[in-house]
Amino acid sequence: MKRITIILTCLLTTMAAMAQTGLNINRLFDGRYKKAAGATEIIVTGVQAREIGLTVYHSLSVTDKNQAELVEAMVVKDGAQAVDKEVEYRNGQLYYGFYTMKKGKRDNRYIFYLNQNLARKSPKNIVTLIYMEGFASQEEIKKLIRK
Amino acid sequence: MNDYQHINSQEELEQLIDRYFNGMTSVEEEDALRSCLARCPWSSQAIDEARMVMGYFATHSDRHRRQTAKSRRQLVAGIAASIAIILAVGGYALWHQQQPGDVCIAYVNGQVVQDNDKVMALVADDLSKMDNAANAMTDQLSSLGEALELDNE
Numbered sequence: 001m002k003r004i005t006i007i008l009t010c011l012l013t014t015m016a017a018m019a020q021t022g023l024n025i026n027r028l029f030d031g032r033y034k035k036a037a038g039a040t041e042i043i044v045t046g047v048q049a050r051e052i053g054l055t056v057y058h059s060l061s062v063t064d065k066n067q068a069e070l071v072e073a074m075v076v077k078d079g080a081q082a083v084d085k086e087v088e089y090r091n092g093q094l095y096y097g098f099y100t101m102k103k104g105k106r107d108n109r110y111i112f113y114l115n116q117n118l119a120r121k122s123p124k125n126i127v128t129l130i131y132m133e134g135f136a137s138q139e140e141i142k143k144l145i146r147k
Numbered sequence: 148m149n150d151y152q153h154i155n156s157q158e159e160l161e162q163l164i165d166r167y168f169n170g171m172t173s174v175e176e177e178d179a180l181r182s183c184l185a186r187c188p189w190s191s192q193a194i195d196e197a198r199m200v201m202g203y204f205a206t207h208s209d210r211h212r213r214q215t216a217k218s219r220r221q222l223v224a225g226i227a228a229s230i231a232i233i234l235a236v237g238g239y240a241l242w243h244q245q246q247p248g249d250v251c252i253a254y255v256n257g258q259v260v261q262d263n264d265k266v267m268a269l270v271a272d273d274l275s276k277m278d279n280a281a282n283a284m285t286d287q288l289s290s291l292g293e294a295l296e297l298d299n300e
Contacts, residue, residue, distance in 0.1 A: 034254040042269050046249030052270070059273050086281070096280040112277045119280075130273055145278040 023101065024074040025111065025131060029058055038063040052144060054134035055107050061128045068115065068127035075099075075113045075129060082111075084138065090118040100138050107133045110141050154179060157189040164197045 033039040044057040082099035097113040112130040154160050166172050184198050253260040
């Protein structure tokens with residue numbers, strides 16, 4: 001019984017420690033954009049997320065220039081910790097980024113970033129950040145965005 | 148140490164059997180006799196008859212020992228299986244508890260959108276934008292590759 005207690009304690013402690021592994025972009029998902037004009041925040045978890053092969057889908061689109069800079073700064077910080085990345089800079093600014101982050105508690109974690117201001121065809125004043133979590137592999141995520 | 152070690156020969160054993168059937172043996176001697184009949188290699192008519200008569204006790208004793216060992220093994224296996232089940236159920240409960248609940252919501256310009264279809268349409272729109280950008284990057288890389296190939300020709 002004592003051994004079982006020790007094993008369970010170790011398991012819970014490990015899981016709690018892993019749950020604290022954070023990303024800088026989490027600071028943007030603190031609810032500040034839920035009531036903001038010019039911002040769109042989407043949160044999908046559970047059944048709907050599983051339908052697209054994920055456990056968590058969380059995105060943010062902002063039109064405010066200052067907010068866009070903040071989003072870019074957070075993404076760049078997290079991008080530095082990515083295990084794999086595909087990025088494109090235009091005029092010294094991050095235009096597109098697809099980052100594969102270090103695995104989370106159980107799932108793979110991905111960050112997408114797009115600054116449509118820098119698009120060559122019909123640029124728009126929108127910066128979009130997407131955080132995805134799930135069992136999906138990098139290739140499966142790419143397939144998902146091609147759907 | 149064997150219980151029958153002090154029975155040093157077949158003759159001694161046969162004498163002990165004789166004394167046993169005459170009711171002249173002590174409890175210790177009877178134990179030694181049973182033990183010897185169960186394990187010693189000697190054989191004669193008297194010994195075999197004694198084995199037939201008393202063999203039950205020795206065999207019973209062995210069977211009891213085997214059953215005890217078997218019961219002990221079954222008990223240990225049972226405890227191990229119980230621990231495995233507890234850990235599996237506990238692990239599943241923890242995993243299930245940590246699974247995010249069902250949420251499908253969007254906040255657009257401060258307005259809440261809770262219709263699943265509308266939210267998923269917004270998700271599709273987000274993903275489509277990313278796809279376009281990813282394709283643009285791939286196209287750019289292809290063009291770069293083609294240019295390099297042409298340059299090398």
